[in-house]
Amino acid sequence: MKLTGKQKRFLRASANEMSPLFQIGKNGLTVEMVKEFEESLENKELMKVQLLQNTEWTTAEAKEFIEEHSDITVVQTIGKVLVLFMPADEEKYQYYSSKLPKSN
Template sequence: MITTKQRAYLRSLANSIDPIFQIGKGGIEAAFIKQVEDALEKRELIKINVLENSGLGTREAHDQLVGAIGCEGIQIIGSKIVLYKESKNHKKIELPRK
């Protein structure tokens, strides 16, 4: 569990990154979840765009991903989701102290 201060720090880092995934009409499937897990292991912080034709709301997609992966949902803004999970092997982000 991360603190409010750490969440704010991660949100500031997420401002400068572009979405690397899109959730479209295929929705959220096992293969997509695996790709997101792999990306989180490499990058720790990712942004995902939810398209209107996905049939999912942004909050619903966020909740499904967080539940399936066990990551932290950092921010939902418009149709974008920001997720964070500390990497085991490729740690890049140093969070502020609690």
């Protein structure tokens, strides 16, 4: 999903108070882990993932890997934290996607 700057700002602001739900450690990032992110986002839409100090992955590499292997959009990277967004398929879980500012 291609997001506008305004939509990304809204999602970043919404994620501001969140704590990371997943951590990427020394075992790195795998396709299976990205699938877990997708499953979690099915009913959350927005979450944070933290890269631990013992990982060899950079935030840029993690962002590229996640976006390459899924429909997840990385909305923001702050230090070692990534903010992930994926609109939910079921209407009852579409909390953030229903409030996104409309794109022109």
